[in-house]
Amino acid sequence: MSDPFQNVQTGKNVVIEEDVHIGKNVVIGHNTVILPGTSIGDNVKIGANCVIGIYPEGNNSMRESSQNVHPLIIKNGTKIGQLVTIYAGTLVGENVFIGDLASIREHVLVGEGTVIGRSAVIELNSRIGKNCTVQTLAYVTGDTILENNVFLGPNVSMANDKYMGAKAYTLRGPYIKQGAKVGNNASLLPGIQIGEDAVVGAGAVVTKDVESGLVVTGVPAKNQS
Amino acid sequence: MSDPFQNVQTGKNVVIEEDVHIGKNVVIGHNTVILPGTSIGDNVKIGANCVIGIYPEGNNSMRESSQNVHPLIIKNGTKIGQLVTIYAGTLVGENVFIGDLASIREHVLVGEGTVIGRSAVIELNSRIGKNCTVQTLAYVTGDTILENNVFLGPNVSMANDKYMGAKAYTLRGPYIKQGAKVGNNASLLPGIQIGEDAVVGAGAVVTKDVESGLVVTGVPAKNQS
Amino acid sequence: MSDPFQNVQTGKNVVIEEDVHIGKNVVIGHNTVILPGTSIGDNVKIGANCVIGIYPEGNNSMRESSQNVHPLIIKNGTKIGQLVTIYAGTLVGENVFIGDLASIREHVLVGEGTVIGRSAVIELNSRIGKNCTVQTLAYVTGDTILENNVFLGPNVSMANDKYMGAKAYTLRGPYIKQGAKVGNNASLLPGIQIGEDAVVGAGAVVTKDVESGLVVTGVPAKNQS
Numbered sequence: 155m156s157d158p159f160q161n162v163q164t165g166k167n168v169v170i171e172e173d174v175h176i177g178k179n180v181v182i183g184h185n186t187v188i189l190p191g192t193s194i195g196d197n198v199k200i201g202a203n204c205v206i207g208i209y210p211e212g213n214n215s216m217r218e219s220s221q222n223v224h225p226l227i228i229k230n231g232t233k234i235g236q237l238v239t240i241y242a243g244t245l246v247g248e249n250v251f252i253g254d255l256a257s258i259r260e261h262v263l264v265g266e267g268t269v270i271g272r273s274a275v276i277e278l279n280s281r282i283g284k285n286c287t288v289q290t291l292a293y294v295t296g297d298t299i300l301e302n303n304v305f306l307g308p309n310v311s312m313a314n315d316k317y318m319g320a321k322a323y324t325l326r327g328p329y330i331k332q333g334a335k336v337g338n339n340a341s342l343l344p345g346i347q348i349g350e351d352a353v354v355g356a357g358a359v360v361t362k363d364v365e366s367g368l369v370v371t372g373v374p375a376k377n378q379s
Numbered sequence: 380m381s382d383p384f385q386n387v388q389t390g391k392n393v394v395i396e397e398d399v400h401i402g403k404n405v406v407i408g409h410n411t412v413i414l415p416g417t418s419i420g421d422n423v424k425i426g427a428n429c430v431i432g433i434y435p436e437g438n439n440s441m442r443e444s445s446q447n448v449h450p451l452i453i454k455n456g457t458k459i460g461q462l463v464t465i466y467a468g469t470l471v472g473e474n475v476f477i478g479d480l481a482s483i484r485e486h487v488l489v490g491e492g493t494v495i496g497r498s499a500v501i502e503l504n505s506r507i508g509k510n511c512t513v514q515t516l517a518y519v520t521g522d523t524i525l526e527n528n529v530f531l532g533p534n535v536s537m538a539n540d541k542y543m544g545a546k547a548y549t550l551r552g553p554y555i556k557q558g559a560k561v562g563n564n565a566s567l568l569p570g571i572q573i574g575e576d577a578v579v580g581a582g583a584v585v586t587k588d589v590e591s592g593l594v595v596t597g598v599p600a601k602n603q604s
Numbered sequence: 605m606s607d608p609f610q611n612v613q614t615g616k617n618v619v620i621e622e623d624v625h626i627g628k629n630v631v632i633g634h635n636t637v638i639l640p641g642t643s644i645g646d647n648v649k650i651g652a653n654c655v656i657g658i659y660p661e662g663n664n665s666m667r668e669s670s671q672n673v674h675p676l677i678i679k680n681g682t683k684i685g686q687l688v689t690i691y692a693g694t695l696v697g698e699n700v701f702i703g704d705l706a707s708i709r710e711h712v713l714v715g716e717g718t719v720i721g722r723s724a725v726i727e728l729n730s731r732i733g734k735n736c737t738v739q740t741l742a743y744v745t746g747d748t749i750l751e752n753n754v755f756l757g758p759n760v761s762m763a764n765d766k767y768m769g770a771k772a773y774t775l776r777g778p779y780i781k782q783g784a785k786v787g788n789n790a791s792l793l794p795g796i797q798i799g800e801d802a803v804v805g806a807g808a809v810v811t812k813d814v815e816s817g818l819v820v821t822g823v824p825a826k827n828q829s
Contacts, residue, residue: 166619167635169391169409184619184637185392185653187409187427202637202655203410203687205427205461211476236655236689237428237705239461239479251661254689254707255462255723257479257497272707272725273480275497275515287769290725291743291761293516293533305768308743309761309791311516311534311564313581318530318560319512335768339761339791339809341534341564341582356763357791357809357823359564359582373582373598373823394616394634410617412634412652428635430652430686436701462653464686464704480687482704482722498705500722500740518741518758520788536741536759536789538806543755543785544737566759566789566807584789584807598807598823 165202173225174207183236191225191242198228201236201254208241210260210278223260235272253290265302277314280327289338298327306330307338307356316344331366340375390427398450399432408461416450416467423453426461426479433466435485435503448485460497478515490527502539505552514563523552531555532563532581541569556591565600615652623675624657633686641675641692648678651686651704658691660710660728673710685722703740715752727764730777739788748777756780757788757806766794781816790825 162176165184170176175193182188183202192207200206207226223243228234232246235254240246243260250264253272258264262276265284270276276294283302288294288310295312314327326345330336334348337356348354349366358375369378387401390409395401400418407413408427417432425431432451448468453459457471460479465471468485475489478497483489487501490509495501501519508527513519520537539552551570555561559573562581567573572588579585580596580603589595594603612626615634620626625643632638633652642657650656657676673693678684682696685704690696693710700714703722708714712726715734720726726744733752738744738760745762764777776795780786784798787806792798797813804810805821805828814820819828 165637167392167410167617183655185410185428185617185635187390199661201658203428203462203635203653205408205479208426208461211424211458211460233661235661236658237462237480237653237687254655255480255498255687255705273498273705273723277515290727290745291516291741295515295533305770307763307768308745309534309759311581313532313563318532318562318578320530320560335770337768337791338763338793339564339789341562343563343581353768355809356761356793356811357582357807359580361581374596392617392635410635410653412615428653428687430633430704433651433686436649436683436685462687462705480705480723498723502740516741520740520758534759536806538757538788543757543787543803545755545785564789566787568806582807584805586806 177230189226189242193225193227195228195230195232195248197231198233200234201238203236204234204238204240206234206238206240208239210241210243229266241278247284259296271308277327283332295327295344297325299329301330301332301334301350303333304330305335307336307340309339310336310342311339312342314344328360334364402455414451414467418450418452420453420455420457420473422456423458425459426463428461429459429463429465431459431463431465433464435466435468454491466503472509484521496533502552508557520552520569522550524554526555526557526559526575528558529555530560532561532565534564535561535567536564537567539569553585559589627680639676639692643675643677645678645680645682645698647681648683650684651688653686654684654688654690656684656688656690658689660691660693679716691728697734709746721758727777733782745777745794747775749779751780751782751784751800753783754780755785757786757790759789760786760792761789762792764794778810784814 161178164182169187171190177196181199186204189207229248231249239257241260244262247266252270255273258276259278267285271290277296280298286304289308292310295314314325328342329347331350333351336354341359347363353369355371359373361374386403394412396415402421406424411429414432454473456474464482466485469487472491477495480498483501484503492510496515502521505523511529514533517535520539539550553567554572556575558576561579566584574591578594583600584598586599611628614632619637621640627646631649636654639657679698681699684702689707691710694712697716702720705723708726709728717735721740727746730748736754739758742760745764764775778792779797781800783801786804791809799816803819808825809823811824
């Protein structure tokens with residue numbers, strides 16, 4: 155590699171575009187692409203065949219999100235698997251783990267110590283707190299907030315558009331408070347709030363707010379107590 | 380690149396195989412592979428690390444679908460993300476958007492203006508109409524029909540084999556009529572029909588046909604009215 | 605390629621690291637990476653942009669699984685799609701088919717003749733029998749057992765941690781016996797057992813053991829008879 159990256163161990167066929175900043179002791183796997191302006195901290199490890207720092211695109215029916223996009227920032231100690239895509243406008247905190255085939259879109263914050271599972275997708279404008287777990291194949295829709303220490307089981311699903319494209323509507327994802335846990339394959343509707351330390355059972359369909367500390371299960375989800 | 384592609388902007392390590400036709404003002408990202416015979420229209424943009432125009436394979440327990448496969452055709456103005464796979468025998472219409480990590484199999488039609496979300500999978504022999512939305516991680520099984528303006532929310536699931544491999548059976552996916560909307564993480568059974576402008580609630584399990592204009596929710600899905 | 609791989613047909617930009625063993629009549633697609641020590645049998649076909657033979661990584665909140673990992677073994681006649689990741693410590697049997705964008709983690713056994721669908725994920729320490737079908741986007745959690753001839757429909761979800769990270773707990777995935785069939789988008793809870801030839805309906809949430817030969821549906825799943 156060129157001079158600025160003397161501490162970087164890069165695989166074969168790696169493409170690093172202009173204005174990329176890379177810290178010390180960074181490892182980048184074969185065939186990975188780092189797009190312009192991306193900033194990568196110290197001790198970051200990125201697997202093979204990833205595409206990192208993408209600027210958003212869309213077709214005419216999708217909302218514009220490419221204005222005012224700063225380059226992607228990845229902080230110290232974060233580990234990224236293989237075949238991952240991460241977009242510009244996003245900040246990935248320290249010591250995050252991102253599994254293979256995951257995708258994180260633009261204008262997202264991922265707090266330190268959080269785990270994003272394999273094939274999970276985080277949509278635009280979402281904020282994931284510290285030490286959260288977003289398990290394999292879980293889906294975090296756009297405009298969602300996860301406070302710290304939230305657990306989303308595998309295949310958790312969310313929506314942020316209660317009219318499913320039929321009306322103009324301010325998109326609102328779920329708001330999931332500190333310590334809440336959502337079981338595998340649960341479905342969360344747009345704009346619902348899940349209180350602190352609440353528990354949502356596997357396969358539940360959450361259609362309204364869940365109070366702090368409650369356990370809800372079923373379709374629609376109801377309090378078990 | 381070789382002479383035929385003078386208007387094409389290709390990234391590094393791009394592989395373009397024989398008999399590929401590429402229109403004007405096309406952009407192809409780093410490490411993307413375009414397989415033999417693929418035809419790409421004008422103003423198409425393809426991201427990095429994609430595999431485009433694949434000829435189908437299988438093992439002994441899977442049905443043959445490699446006979447009479449024409450090369451993949453991608454029409455003008457379509458935008459394709461990163462790490463996408465699209466198969467031969469398929470036609471992607473104009474101004475389609477296909478998100479990162481999506482996969483579209485052989486003998487599929489995707490109508491113009493349609494959005495195929497990130498990590499969505501469209502199986503073989505399916506027909507997606509114009510201006511449809513297939514959201515992130517949604518699954519369109521084989522032998523499915525979506526008419527125009529259909530909305531599938533995130534994580535929608537379908538099946539096309541009611542005996543789950545146990546009996547010989549003509550595979551039939553759902554038939555979803557114009558303007559119907561299916562909420563996130565709903566499950567659709569083989570061969571069911573969803574009428575025009577019908578709405579299926581999030582997490583519903585649709586076990587029989589839904590009439591036009593009705594709203595169904597729950598497990599099994601029932602009319603709310 | 606170098607002398608040891610004279611019978612191997614490799615695409616462009618393929619990376620084969622040290623101590624890799626490759627049998628006869630093997631095809632490896634463009635941009636695919638084969639990591640150190642991987643052993644590939646005769647007549648294996650691997651698609652483009654795959655990462656094969658990965659040694660596991662994690663962050664501090666994830667369990668260690670990198671001890672005593674043997675290299676990946678792929679047996680004769682297996683076919684692997686595009687953009688697939690498979691980890692070290694795993695054995696993939698003969699004539700297996702693995703679809704595009706699937707991921708198989710460390711310490712997994714995949715029995716001969718089994719089909720792993722597109723975008724399916726198999727987590728660590730799981731054992732998949734012979735002639736199983738794990739359909740598209742299905743999720744097999746860690747510490748799961750599938751006996752032979754098991755069918756998992758598309759988007760099937762599982763969990764292996766009943767406290768969702770809140771307590772120390774020996775992780776236990778489901779145990780699914782010979783010939784059982786699980787419908788699309790069903791949810792299986794940690795440690796449940798599904799008996800021989802049992803059938804779980806689409807979208808069911810299985811919260812307790814299912815006896816051999818029974819059919820269960822609904823939320824929670826109940827016997828239909």
